[in-house]
Amino acid sequence: MKIVSSIVVFLLAASVVGAVSMHTDLAPGTPPLPAPGTTIPLDASAVFDTGSGLWTYTYVIDPSNALLPITGFSVANVNHYVFYDATNNKNFVNPTWENFPSSVYWMGGSAPQNGGLIIFSFTSPLGPTVVNCTLHGGTKVAVGETLGMIPEPMSLLAIGTLLTGGAVALRRRKNK
Amino acid sequence: MLPKTTVLFVIAILAVAAFPALAVHMDSQLTGDLGVLDLATDVTFDGSIWTYTYQLTFTTAVGSNYVHSFAVDNIGQYLFTNASNTGNFTNPTYDPNAWSVDWILGTMTPGQTVTFSYQSQHAPDVITVWATVGDSGAYASGLTLGMGAEIPEPGTILALSGMFAAAAGLWRRRR
Numbered sequence: 001m002k003i004v005s006s007i008v009v010f011l012l013a014a015s016v017v018g019a020v021s022m023h024t025d026l027a028p029g030t031p032p033l034p035a036p037g038t039t040i041p042l043d044a045s046a047v048f049d050t051g052s053g054l055w056t057y058t059y060v061i062d063p064s065n066a067l068l069p070i071t072g073f074s075v076a077n078v079n080h081y082v083f084y085d086a087t088n089n090k091n092f093v094n095p096t097w098e099n100f101p102s103s104v105y106w107m108g109g110s111a112p113q114n115g116g117l118i119i120f121s122f123t124s125p126l127g128p129t130v131v132n133c134t135l136h137g138g139t140k141v142a143v144g145e146t147l148g149m150i151p152e153p154m155s156l157l158a159i160g161t162l163l164t165g166g167a168v169a170l171r172r173r174k175n176k
Numbered sequence: 177m178l179p180k181t182t183v184l185f186v187i188a189i190l191a192v193a194a195f196p197a198l199a200v201h202m203d204s205q206l207t208g209d210l211g212v213l214d215l216a217t218d219v220t221f222d223g224s225i226w227t228y229t230y231q232l233t234f235t236t237a238v239g240s241n242y243v244h245s246f247a248v249d250n251i252g253q254y255l256f257t258n259a260s261n262t263g264n265f266t267n268p269t270y271d272p273n274a275w276s277v278d279w280i281l282g283t284m285t286p287g288q289t290v291t292f293s294y295q296s297q298h299a300p301d302v303i304t305v306w307a308t309v310g311d312s313g314a315y316a317s318g319l320t321l322g323m324g325a326e327i328p329e330p331g332t333i334l335a336l337s338g339m340f341a342a343a344a345g346l347w348r349r350r351r
Contacts, residue, residue: 071247099281
């Protein structure tokens with residue numbers, strides 16, 4: 001049991017330090033964007049580059065189940081954490097922190113349901129946590145949780161806690 | 177010969193039946209994890225075109241959310257013109273492939289009121305349509321008025337004008 005615990009703890013610690021991924025099935029909002037009985041899959045990742053000291057957040061959305069073309073995607077940034085270099089592979093307007101610090105919000109696009117995967121990304125010095133997100137198709141929405149920014153001290157605290165837990169588990173195992 | 181009062185009454189009924197409304201008003205609220213927004217919608221007809229006006233007030237915010245976009249359903253993909261707003265939003269232009277009228281890239285702070293408007297040949301529909309605002313992974317939505325399928329024909333407008341003119345004439349003679 002302790003072996004499993006320590007492996008899990010180390011894996012979590014490694015994931016927090018270097019790369020994290022998360023799958024979400026975006027659920028219907030009000031009014032609903034997904035077709036009845038379906039969800040919209042979202043795969044998010046956050047990868048840390050030691051050279052630049054930045055995390056790259058990437059969101060891959062399959063819009064096949066949407067009732068309408070996708071017009072916007074927003075990721076919670078309620079504490080106005082800094083982000084850079086927002087991009088997308090369609091025709092959305094990329095957000096900038098200087099203009100819209102309250103939101104990582106790609107707007108003004110029109111990505112058809114059968115037009116393939118939609119990819120959004122940005123970079124930030126802040127590590128990942130789980131935040132809310134909303135996918136817009138006109139007035140219709142799909143909602144869920146995905147990866148978003150957390151203040152660096154919180155990341156360090158999370159990493160520190162995980163590493164400490166791993167070390168304690170390992171030490172106990174060796175002492176036994 | 178019918179009495180004038182009867183004629184006036186019949187004209188009034190015909191006018192209402194031919195053209196149910198020249199001005200429509202609706203109050204509603206947009207609610208969600210973004211907060212609460214009051215929406216006052218007015219649709220008026222000047223004899224040739226309908227003007228849709230949405231007065232949006234950011235009543236209650238949740239957290240530090242702002243409003244960065246406002247969208248009104250246009251499921252019929254009907255033509256609209258002259259979109260404008262009193263805030264700093266980018267106004268939409270008609271896109272035959274779009275399913276909504278979207279004002280984007282603006283900022284509304286709590287307590288602020290912004291008026292959005294556009295014009296269309298299409299009369300407001302009896303059914304209501306959705307309006308949505310969004311920011312930072314959150315949204316708020318509710319019902320409002322939007323463009324319907326009906327485009328009043330010139331003949332209808334002419335008939336309506338004739339009815340009102342006749343009614344006014346009869347009323348004046350009677351007095």
